[in-house]
Amino acid sequence: MLTIHHLGLSRSDRIIWLAEELSLDYKLVTHVRNPETFRSPDSLWAVSPMGKAPVIEDAGLTIPESGAIVEYILDTYGNGRLRPAAGSQAYIDYLHWMHAAESTLMTPVFMNMIGGMSGLDNPIYVGFIKGEFDTVLGYMEKVLADRDYLAGEFSAADIMVTFPLMMLSSPMIPGPAGGDVLHNYENIKAYLQRIHDRPKWQKAEAIFRPEG
Ligand SMILES: N[C@@H](CCC(=O)N[C@@H](CS)C(=O)NCC(=O)O)C(=O)O
Structure with missing residues (x-):
């Protein structure tokens, strides 16, 4: 098993x-x-x-x-x-977000977390994080303007991307780029709400975070 x-x-x-x-x-x-x-x-x-x-x-x-x-x-x-069928635009979108989750998106999320934990507020460091957030979250915001999920239908790419977005929206993980990075991203916030509303998310969350 x-x-x-x-x-x-x-x-x-x-x-x-x-x-x-x-x-x-x-x-x-x-x-x-x-x-x-x-x-x-x-x-x-x-x-x-x-x-x-x-x-x-x-x-x-x-x-x-x-x-x-x-x-x-x-x-x-x-x-x-x-996972969308190979050969479609949806599959390319799936691949893009599947891999961006641990790279383009996770890099500034993690730098922000480490900066917050260690008091790193060097302006070059913080400026880099903010610039990367503008780029990746700005693009995600545009993509989600006309679709519910990143590859159209809900896919495993959404499962990959949700974890770093949750880190960004957690008050437990503040960083030097600001406490509420997602504040101005209405489409991303609505997307996270759709995720939270999924019965299987709720079931999984009760398993991986039983303390609530
Ligand atoms: N890119 C890896 C990252 C794995 C990773 O860093 N996991 C963290 C938890 S999110 C971990 O195991 N941290 C404990 C440690 O490194 O001691 C993946 O996506 O699986």
Whole structure:
């Protein structure tokens, strides 16, 4: 059976949500962060090659990296769901956002978080973050002006992108680029609301964040 290794407050949320969207049977193994360092515990290092979440085990394989896991699960269990047909513009949009989630979008989100945690307010550093937010969030805002989801229909690209957007909208993770980065992005905020309204999101959230 598919085993999902979950770490509290982490990208493994994506994999639980994906499994719920696809109504898969899976075993969940939850790991608890080291309370002092907030890093992975030994139990996760024992299964994940770089000690990171998410990681899954399936059919004798160990698969790390959230984007790779999503693609593996869609290839293995998707039956064409949550990924547009190859060769279409929707598929290109899917690929774009699937990969932008951990790169173009996550880079300033993470820099902002680290800046907030460490008091980094160098104007070059903060200016770079703000410029990147303007670029990636500005483009996302335009894309979402005439569609509900990033590739048209709801897809696994939305599952990838939601995690960094949630980090941005969390009051627990302020950064030097401002506490409410999404403030002026009405289409993105409406998109996040659509995500929150999805029954499978709500079911998954109760699993990956049971404390609420
Ligand atoms: N790009 C990787 C990032 C994995 C990653 O950095 N995971 C974090 C949680 S979101 C983690 O395991 N942090 C604990 C640690 O590094 O000790 C992915 O998408 O899977």
